[in-house]
């Protein structure tokens with residue numbers, strides 16, 4: 186199949202189907218309602234399930250129920266909706282079920298705005314729900330990458346039996362770009378008979394399966410949390426992804442930026458290069474786990490004097506950048522909140538102000 | 542003569558954590574008998590609530606999922622939509638279903654989700670130690686209504702069976718109790734019908750069961766039965782509110 190021109194939100198819906206996920210529950214919210222509008226037509230064509238839930242709270246538990254029954258399932262939402270889902274995400278993580286959540290971020294706090302933003306970074310990477318729970322979070326910078334990340338999200342969720350989030354900003358959802366869909370995923374959710382409550386007569390073993398997050402015995406609770414921690418540690422070892430740009434030069438400034446914002450930074454880096462100023466970028470593709478090593482290594486390069494986190498939020502990822510650089514070089518922040526995407530010219534000016 | 546009374550296969554052989562005089566145990570048994578009679582144990586998934594019955598899966602010998610407080614109908618929706626061949630039931634208390642989870646039950650019922658809800662109404666929050674529920678009776682004393690439920694302040698108790706019957710879609714809604722043998726047989730029949738309609742893929746079904754909580758009502762089990770008959774059954778009227786045929 187060749188390239189097709191598609192809106193990000195629709196491409197995300199199609200990618201899930203091609204990843205073998207035929208179950209979708211959601212509640213409408215701008216800027217991602219097109220996923221539901223697309224899937225309400227597509228799911229019946231492929232024999233899948235589409236249901237508009239009564240709220241994001243309920244949707245999170247529809248996802249939990251379906252995941253607990255061992256079926257591939259996903260939802261899409263935007264910032265305020267994800268806040269409502271966070272209770273359910275914590276339960277899903279606690280009960281160790283695989284599920285995929287897509288957050289097409291808009292500005293906040295509160296109702297905020299409906300334009301692109303990256304202000305849910307901390308929520309996604311550090312505070313998605315109560316208790317010691319975490320998600321694997323991938324942040325696409327193009328429609329093509331969104332498709333690939335959605336398709337990878339399902340096997341990853343199943344590998345870890347944990348929620349996985351695609352963290353995109355409103356532009357990723359709204360923009361049209363050419364995409365090429367990888368082949369259909371052939372994998373099946375593995376080993377689900379060991380844990381899913383998919384009906385006893387469905388399995389070889391005669392024991393029943395319980396999907397739960399309550400462990401009244403402190404030792405059992407501790408064991409569950411140790412299992413979760415082991416998974417999060419394994420993610421840090423095996424799933425970190427990032428991309429660098431213009432890093433084989435003697436750059437003076439290192440930008441760390443992700444998603445749509447990183448594309449603006451790329452344009453700015455090209456413009457600066459024409460003026461004879463080399464600037465490099467590390468673009469996290471996973472934001473949890475964060476590419477600490479890649480950022481630290483890039484910052485440690487001798488030519489590099491300044492590090493700056495550029496994000497569409499009031500300074501959230503910058504804390505992870507500081508943590509990675511560990512005081513080796515000065516770390517700065519530049520950003521704007523939802524809607525007002527910084528321009529390449531603004532980025533050029535900010536970078537110049539760091540070296541003058 | 543062979544055994545005439547034994548533990549249903551769908552019940553585990555284990556000690557109960559329910560208090561003396563609590564009716565959860567009887568209701569568990571009736572549900573388990575129905576599961577046995579329909580021969581569906583190995584394709585049944587229960588959804589436990591948050592409340593005294595959160596550990597229901599310790600007693601039922603079938604697959605189970607444990608919901609968050611009030612969200613069991615949404616979880617059951619998720620299970621049943623992706624696996625329509627399974628038999629799915631939620632087992633919920635009145636705080637769980639009629640307070641924090643009112644939205645989920647109304648919408649699941651209104652969509653006509655093809656699962657069964659066993660709704661245990663004991664007019665109080667049992668697990669958290671006897672706070673007022675939306676079903677607590679006028680003047681009934683609880684830890685958060687120490688002078689009795691003031692209906693001027695918090696309204697009248699919610700009649701769930703009637704409320705859900707007002708929706709057009711849900712088709713089998715019944716209210717029963719299990720405080721005396723004469724009621725138990727009727728309750729069993731209602732639960733059997735509710736599961737049968739599900740197995741026949743007919744409709745959403747809900748059986749409300751008026752129950753006791755001697756511990757949190759501050760009564761002996763016997764007084765709790767009398768109090769239920771005199772106070773609850775006069776307000777929460779027993780019977781079938783809706784049937785599909």
Ligand SMILES: Cc1ncc(C[n+]2csc(CCOP(=O)(O)OP(=O)(O)O)c2C)c(N)n1
Nearest residue numbers: 591592593610634635636637665666667668
């Ligand atoms: C989100 C949330 N809020 C509050 C609680 C605390 N809580 C646990 S059980 C319960 C009330 C249960 O009462 P009911 O549903 O009537 O069941 P019963 O215990 O009487 O069987 C509450 C408020 C909780 N676990 N989760």
